[in-house]
Amino acid sequence: MTVLVVAEHDNRALKPATLNAVAAAAEIGKAGGGDVHILVAGNECRPVAEAAAKVAGVAKVLLADDPSYDHGLAENVAPLLVKLAAGYSHVLAPATTQGKNLMPRVAALLDVMQISDISAVVSADTFVRPIYAGNALATVQSKDAIKVVTVRGTAFPPAEGSGGSAPIETVEATPPAGLSEFVRAELSKSERPELTSARVIISGGRGMQSGDNFPLLEKVADKLGAAVGASRAAVDAGFVPNDYQVGQTGKIVAPELYIAVGISGAIQHLAGMKDSKVIVAINKDEEAPIFQIADYGLVGDLFKVLPELDEELAKRQQ
């Protein structure tokens, strides 16, 4: 058995989520005694394949370089994976929006059920996955010949991005499907780390009252090298864009330190951050449910607490 991991990338760099999927693949490989390969499908994406070849524990990198794979359109990439899948026992991808979009299309074309968003590997055919927004964990066994799996990144510590030297093999592109085309992307530009790979995250909720108050969070974030997130309530209220959203319907994160500011702690938010190592809650309502899961709670007015926190961190950095 051999496990194929679909790389997440932007044609220039390998995205960290790939390394978490490789870690899950390595566990499956260990359970069944097989190798791990990475597929890099993109346009002028050889640098990504070279980065993938350095990932520890990877035996081979497949490179499919074609203009039709440029934006990872599922209609074009799925046939490639279907063609390649015949040689594999498992096909994995990170459970990012990219992986979630692509993999069910592949699974259906292979006539197999996908196993979505796994959080643990029990054996080569049995996996644990969260259901009901993480309020229950299901252990499921697949009866299909090829296992198509998406991986919850926060559940698997990333594989080392260096130390490997896998050969790169070019594979022939499949013809474009001609069903869809990329028009444009409006991606948030930020100097701060990405939410899903940040070591520290500070998130604001409805208590922030307005998007204009988010700079209070950003100042603290910059002192800590943190990413800035938000609850669904803050996104729904239009304070910040949706890609800030942490929760069941947003991003799933598990940083070393998660600071929730003015967030009450709705189930849907907790589903996205409760696996963080250390949780801090800052809220003026001492009954807020977020305090029930926080390691450190501070009851107070965030408009006073945040500037104080900023000042305290500045003082200690001197």
Place this chain on the structure above:
Amino acid sequence: MHNPATQRAGGEMKALVAVKRVIDYNVKVRVKADKTGVETANVKMSMNPFDEIAVEEALRLREAGTVEEVIAVSLGVPQCQETIRTALAMGADRGVLVQTDAELQPLAVAKLLKAVIEKESPEIVIIGKQAIDDDCNQTGQMLAALLGWPQATFASKLKIEGDHAEVTREVDGGLETVRIKLPAVVTTDLRLNEPRYASLPNIMKAKKKPIVTMTPDELGVDPTPRLVTLKVEEPPKRQGGVKVGSVQELVDKLKNEARVI
């Protein structure tokens, strides 16, 4: 290839929405003591919230004159009729129930929907990006694959222009816009719209709207699950910690006790 979009023009398009009956999103789910699943007896059931957004979007297309008819499909136990009635009360024109007591997994749902779609020939299928019970996020993509149609998942904006749709999608880094040929499958994200509430007169009217019932057998689909659920358990509980009295104390603890800054 099957392409009804070229056969019918403008306002004669049909939209099909799929609606799933799930435990209401306000219910705190409880894992059964025998670990076979979660408790569903005497629990409030509702339409999957993402599917409500799908119904709303289809209705808006009809109100804009782009679509002529909205068909709501649900699959599962007889009580899924109630979920279809909810869609009809919101304004959908008629319903289809694929009735079975079998456990339905996304691949089977996609196959059953495909069979219904081949009878109905809609130009656009709109469904929720995921169901809040199994959190699979698969059905729309699988359906598009089986039909050989394009897919636009996690939609936050949908515009139909002739025989194409331009769809803005919520992706990890922000937004992405794609242009897809019709017929197509679109899956909804939260910000696509705010679903309407059904008014009392519309709830009454919905009782008279037709619902056709069919079975997987009649549709020629074997819905046998491919995944076996071995057990369902509660996740480990996180213990609450301590309250701190000041910002200084907080920073001290994070530095010296938790050692995370």
